[in-house]
Amino acid sequence: MHGGALAGWLLMALCAVSGAYCLLRTRTGTPQERSTARGEALMGFGMAAMAVPAAVLTLPEWAWAVYGAVFGAAALRALWSARRGAHHLHHLVGSLAMVYMAVTMAPGAAGTGGHAGHGAAAGGAGGVPLLTGVLLLYYALYVLRSAGHLIPAGTGVASFAGGSTEGVVRSGGGGLRAGGAGGATGEGTELTMACRLTMGIAMFAMLLTL
Numbered sequence: 001m002h003g004g005a006l007a008g009w010l011l012m013a014l015c016a017v018s019g020a021y022c023l024l025r026t027r028t029g030t031p032q033e034r035s036t037a038r039g040e041a042l043m044g045f046g047m048a049a050m051a052v053p054a055a056v057l058t059l060p061e062w063a064w065a066v067y068g069a070v071f072g073a074a075a076l077r078a079l080w081s082a083r084r085g086a087h088h089l090h091h092l093v094g095s096l097a098m099v100y101m102a103v104t105m106a107p108g109a110a111g112t113g114g115h116a117g118h119g120a121a122a123g124g125a126g127g128v129p130l131l132t133g134v135l136l137l138y139y140a141l142y143v144l145r146s147a148g149h150l151i152p153a154g155t156g157v158a159s160f161a162g163g164s165t166e167g168v169v170r171s172g173g174g175g176l177r178a179g180g181a182g183g184a185t186g187e188g189t190e191l192t193m194a195c196r197l198t199m200g201i202a203m204f205a206m207l208l209t210l
Contacts, residue, residue, distance in 0.1 A: 005053040005055060005056075007205070008051050008052065008053035009051075009053060011047070011048075011051035011202050011205060011206070012048045012049075012051040012052050013048075014198050014201075014202055015044050015045070015047040015048035015051060015198075015199065015202050016044065016045065016048040017198075018040075018044040018195045018198050018199050018202075019040075019041045019042075019043070019044025019045040019047075019048060020041075020044075021044075021191070021195050022037045022038075022040040022041035022044055022195060023037070023038075023041040025037035025040075025041075025192070026038050026041065032084065032085070035081070036087065036088075036091075039074060039077070039078065039091050040091075040195070040196070040199070042070075042074060043074075043091070043094050043095070043098070043199060044195075044199055046067070046070070046071065046098055047098075047199065047202050047203065047206065050067075050098075050101070050206060051202070051206070061106070061107050064102045064103070064105070064106035064107070065106075067098065067099070067102035068099050068102045068103060071095045071096075071098040071099045071102070072095070072099050074091070074095040074098075075092055075095035075096050075099065078091035078092035078095055079092050090142070093135075093138060094199075094203065097135050097203060097207070100127065100131065100135070101127075101206060101207070101210065104127040104210055105210075127210040132207055132210050135207050136204060136207050136208070139200050139201075139203050139204040139207065140204060142200045143197060143200045143201055143204060146193060146196055146197040146200060147197060149193055150190060150193055150194060150197065
């Protein structure tokens with residue numbers, strides 16, 4: 001990718017760890033929480049595979065069709081699940097972004113010859129600039145909002161990034177945990193939010209390579 005092999009390895013490690021954590025979450029919680037965790041695990045491992053430096057692994061041409069099919073199916077599932085919660089809309093955007101990157105980075109696509117982690121640098125800019133810009137803006141706002149929910153309320157940074165006193169409450173042991181509906185269901189724990197923040201940052205970085 002544009003940042004070099006080191007950046008690719010770092011992205012791969014972060015996404016793989018996030019995917020592994022999400023996979024562990026599939027063992028507990030309500031059916032809806034486990035379904036959400038499975039979707040996030042798929043996203044994490046998918047981005048990790050995309051982030052492997054091209055010098056180490058060059059995916060075969062058919063792999064991009066598989067990427068498109070898998071995340072296209074994930075997008076349809078997220079669209080169907082969005083009836084039960086707005087968070088699935090974020091999964092929908094993420095799945096569509098993965099399809100977009102797979103199509104853009106596939107061999108033969110205009111202006112590209114690798115994939116998001118494999119060096120758009122070799123082929124130059126690709127994709128639709130307006131669509132890429134919209135996705136970058138979405139993930140920039142998502143990262144700021146997610147970071148705001150992890151910062152203790154009352155600070156200027158938390159207020160700027162969308163944090164609130166409802167977003168973080170004191171736990172019995174004196175630590176911090178997420179409040180509101182997310183905290184009640186177990187979907188809003190600090191570690192879970194940090195995992196989602198990590199994947200949001202990784203997606204933003206990958207989109208920058210287009």
